[in-house]
Amino acid sequence: MAPTIKDIANEAGVSISTVSLVLNQKGYVAPQTRSRIESVIQKLNYRPLHSARKLATQQTGNFGFIIWEGHFSEVELFYSQIFLGMEYAARHNDYYILLTTVREEFDPKTDLPRFLRYRDVDGVALAGRVPGALIDYLDNQHVPFVLVDYEVPGKNFNCIKIDNYNGAFQAVETLIKTGRKHIAFVGGSFFHPSVKERYRGYTEALDKHGLKHNRSEDYSYCENIETSRLIGEKGAMRLLENHPEIDAVFCCNDTTALGVISAVQRLKKRIPEDVAIFGFDDIPTAEFSSPKLSTIRVPKLEIGKEAYKLLYELIQNPRMAPQTRMIAVETILREST
């Protein structure tokens, strides 16, 4: 059997209280006692039992990570990477991250994730767009939570945001600086605040450089269909057929951009000579597409790490005022521009 705190206490000739104190670095323990206990711990390879510790401290030691079922599969590895970032951060700490998905038609009565029903988490990270009913539930039940890459307009929740506006602005400005005059926008639905922000970055970059004529609705294509890739293909087809003068496309994410690439290639136009293409996210595939995709790198691991940190601080200090943390992005130039 695995040794318990009692075994350590006996072996070291002290009470279990003292062992607990060195375990948690609390109170006063004489230096030589401490080191004696520590060496016994080493020797017996002792680890405190999670459930016992959690029972005593009245914490669960878990954070939840919730994502739309569709997102987890569709948006490639974007959210998986954010999850990994959280998991990495949690490794240096005493928390486990429980990943689960919720269905598109979410009803808190029946679809509440198990770890919420059983109160098995101390807090929750919500990745990407997430059912409003879920957010309301967490808010009402006072479960600490942070929104990751999402926000609720008009509400002041804890969130980790990506600097979508500046990323888009930089991307489009880069396109303009390389001489592109007719820059189109292709993306998903404006339901997602990130898309909105990226679109805003796009338009304001155009404005700054006096390319207002790009801003007609004709130059942008937004639709909410099954997959981002399909949006890219359909969008590129329609825009390029109606407007052969288009010489660059800024895409609202990389998956969409991959769709655009394949459509442009089918139309026998050269990339980047005839049409330059810019993505957003820097998913792993972006580096291996042909041509390799220029994009705005979103540091996904760092986002996860930041989400973890915020959640952790929230647990330590439950009355902390909600805050927003903005994660900077980086321009990555490859072959598609």
Next chain:
Amino acid sequence: MAPTIKDIANEAGVSISTVSLVLNQKGYVAPQTRSRIESVIQKLNYRPLHSARKLATQQTGNFGFIIWEGHFSEVELFYSQIFLGMEYAARHNDYYILLTTVREEFDPKTDLPRFLRYRDVDGVALAGRVPGALIDYLDNQHVPFVLVDYEVPGKNFNCIKIDNYNGAFQAVETLIKTGRKHIAFVGGSFFHPSVKERYRGYTEALDKHGLKHNRSEDYSYCENIETSRLIGEKGAMRLLENHPEIDAVFCCNDTTALGVISAVQRLKKRIPEDVAIFGFDDIPTAEFSSPKLSTIRVPKLEIGKEAYKLLYELIQNPRMAPQTRMIAVETILREST
């Protein structure tokens, strides 16, 4: 505060033992007592506290899910889907799945996942190829584990296998039946038993139909480089340049096939008229590539579910003899053949 078992007992006018009995459906409880207790539980929305229960039963209530760091990112959503399958199965039960990755250069001394170091799991699922040192560790420490989509030659471990041989055989036979005479093979390293099996299915299908001349080494390309996609591109390039007569390529997985597709398109050959392409796995992207990819569907969710079930049985009956469960695959015909 959340109600405890004591609150339920008081409210129902019984002892906590009795409440515990109905909670766990054990022993004898009079029908009317049971229903009285149940309605109190309903009314107060009581849930037993995980850590308390786990402390008492001496179980952790967790299973681990371990995967190479690279795999989780590279092989698209294959393993994420298997994870999801496990998570779905666990939902109807009392287990949580803790997902973590291990580095390529794994050393049990320093890189042991936290939940193993702290003995926080009752069992572990290992997805795909996984460090031998990790398997040895689990075996020595008698941690129940199952290999998913992997096996160790010569060792009799619990595992969930995909029917790679028959899948490959079917795929190649399908190609042959549509008149293809020169069928190439492109894939990753033979380090992975699945690749070996798929190659065996490939060769035996050729043999059965008297296409032995395909079997020269010239018709297959295997390399272990960064990404499967790149393997596909390089492989297709080399094979098609040296052997213009090749009229079909069987790929060891879908990601590789996507690489092959883009190489073939770059060589200005038509798919499937000039070259038919067959994948393996049926990753989500397969349905949205152009042309859409014909492939062998591997039921990833089901694999996860089966892994969970096997692990669960293993916990119930620790002295169960190691067993292998084979998951059947399905041919999916789309546009690339």
Next chain:
DNA sequence: AAAATATATTAAAACGGTTCGATAATTCAA
């Protein structure tokens, strides 16, 4: 030198469940 403070250790009471064994009431078999 006495009082106050800091250091060191521990016994015992939680934390919220499960389970063993005792006890009592009821049903069954001989």
Next chain:
DNA sequence: TTGAATTATCGAACCGTTTTAATATATTTT
């Protein structure tokens, strides 16, 4: 009718920690 078996309930021990408050000793301050 009696003894055994079954049904029903509960007290108490236990699971492995943390934490509070008490006690003892050493050190500092007045």
